[in-house]
Amino acid sequence: MKITRVEAIPFKIPYKTPLKWGLTGYLEAADHVLVRVHTDAGVVGVAEATPRPTIYGESQVSILHAIREWFAPMIIGMDPGHTEKVWTKFESIHWNPTAKGAIDLALYDAVARARGVPLWEMLGGNADRLPVSWMLGMRSIPEMVQEAVEMRGRGFRAFKVKVGIDPEKDVQVIQALRENLGAEVLLYADANMAYSVSTAVRTLRRMEGLGLAFVEEPVPAWDQKGRLKVAKAISIPIMGDESVFTPHDVAREIELGAIGIISIKTPRTGYTLSLKIVNMAETAGIPCLMGTQAETGVGTLASAHFGAARRNVSYPSEISFFLSLKDDLLAEPIALEEGFIKLPNRPGNGAILDDEKIRKYRMD
Ligand code: MG
Numbered sequence: 001m002k003i004t005r006v007e008a009i010p011f012k013i014p015y016k017t018p019l020k021w022g023l024t025g026y027l028e029a030a031d032h033v034l035v036r037v038h039t040d041a042g043v044v045g046v047a048e049a050t051p052r053p054t055i056y057g058e059s060q061v062s063i064l065h066a067i068r069e070w071f072a073p074m075i076i077g078m079d080p081g082h083t084e085k086v087w088t089k090f091e092s093i094h095w096n097p098t099a100k101g102a103i104d105l106a107l108y109d110a111v112a113r114a115r116g117v118p119l120w121e122m123l124g125g126n127a128d129r130l131p132v133s134w135m136l137g138m139r140s141i142p143e144m145v146q147e148a149v150e151m152r153g154r155g156f157r158a159f160k161v162k163v164g165i166d167p168e169k170d171v172q173v174i175q176a177l178r179e180n181l182g183a184e185v186l187l188y189a190d191a192n193m194a195y196s197v198s199t200a201v202r203t204l205r206r207m208e209g210l211g212l213a214f215v216e217e218p219v220p221a222w223d224q225k226g227r228l229k230v231a232k233a234i235s236i237p238i239m240g241d242e243s244v245f246t247p248h249d250v251a252r253e254i255e256l257g258a259i260g261i262i263s264i265k266t267p268r269t270g271y272t273l274s275l276k277i278v279n280m281a282e283t284a285g286i287p288c289l290m291g292t293q294a295e296t297g298v299g300t301l302a303s304a305h306f307g308a309a310r311r312n313v314s315y316p317s318e319i320s321f322f323l324s325l326k327d328d329l330l331a332e333p334i335a336l337e338e339g340f341i342k343l344p345n346r347p348g349n350g351a352i353l354d355d356e357k358i359r360k361y362r363m364d
Contacts, residue, residue, distance in 0.1 A: 304317070
């Protein structure tokens with residue numbers, strides 16, 4: 001099988017409510033890129049690239065350029081299964097993680113479709129479903145509690161809480177959520193690197209007492225000494241996200257010893273680099289979850305297959321964000337039951353695209 005063509009289609013789907021995180025993060029719509037890898041066998045692999053200028057420095061336009069001008073010409077004529085060789089070529093161009101990641105995901109999808117197996121089976125076969133959490137963005141405490149109670153009613157048993165701007169309010173939010181949701185629900189906080197080391201230690205010690213399970217990126221990712229200081233001062237694990245963008249980052253963080261959980265994001269590491277990360281983490285005794293890049297259904301399926309396939313992805317994953325979109329490109333919505341994504345029993349990632357919706361939301 002040979003790669004014959006790589007399509008990059010920009011699209012825009014509005015969110016139901018704007019998304020805010022950390023000090024500067026703000027988004028009103030998914031301005032993403034649909035990637036389709038065509039092959040001479042007739043199968044087409046599909047994936048989604050998620051531009052995050054504030055995180056990776058990529059934009060929708062830069063991703064189109066990177067795919068059309070750099071990465072597609074590199075791989076035309078190659079076998080889609082030769083992903084190690086593909087990454088050797090990709091590495092001749094620095095960074096551009098979600099452009100590379102999306103192509104990699106589409107290559108695996110094409111191979112799985114050609115073989116007639118679902119990706120969760122090809123990637124390890126641990127399970128065909130994945131528990132997911134619900135993310136609470138920063139709003140007033142009563143609004144956050146109300147949203148959490150409503151989503152628990154829809155089956156969610158794990159909640160990620162965005163914190164970092166106002167430490168006193170952050171503690172009150174965790175307390176209010178614990179009181180209203182009960183002791184059984186898993187609660188963790190994501191500070192998106194917004195605390196100082198001393199604020200992190202002081203604030204997290206209070207949150208531990210409220211049964212916070214772990215904390216994501218309390219201090220700036222570059223501050224390795226600070227992260228280690230926080231880790232030693234608290235009893236709950238730190239989850240790495242911004243500090244573990246690449247397999248090399250993961251190797252460094254395992255050596256440092258500050259991180260106890262890793263957030264894997266297939267949009268930025270594809271399957272090829274995500275496999276390196278999950279295996280390193282497992283052998284170091286570090287469990288993982290699938291983090292969200294606010295993907296639409298296509299990206300969500302890609303991530304869900306990976307998480308379901310690997311036993312070391314053992315915490316509830318964050319990939320429920322598709323519920324916050326006004327629409328999707330999928331013809332068949334993702335099955336979400338009692339807090340689990342149930343993967344479609346179809347080859348590849350199982351995504352069936354709705355051509356009418358692609359026409360409606362494409363931006364070029
Ligand atoms: Mg994060």
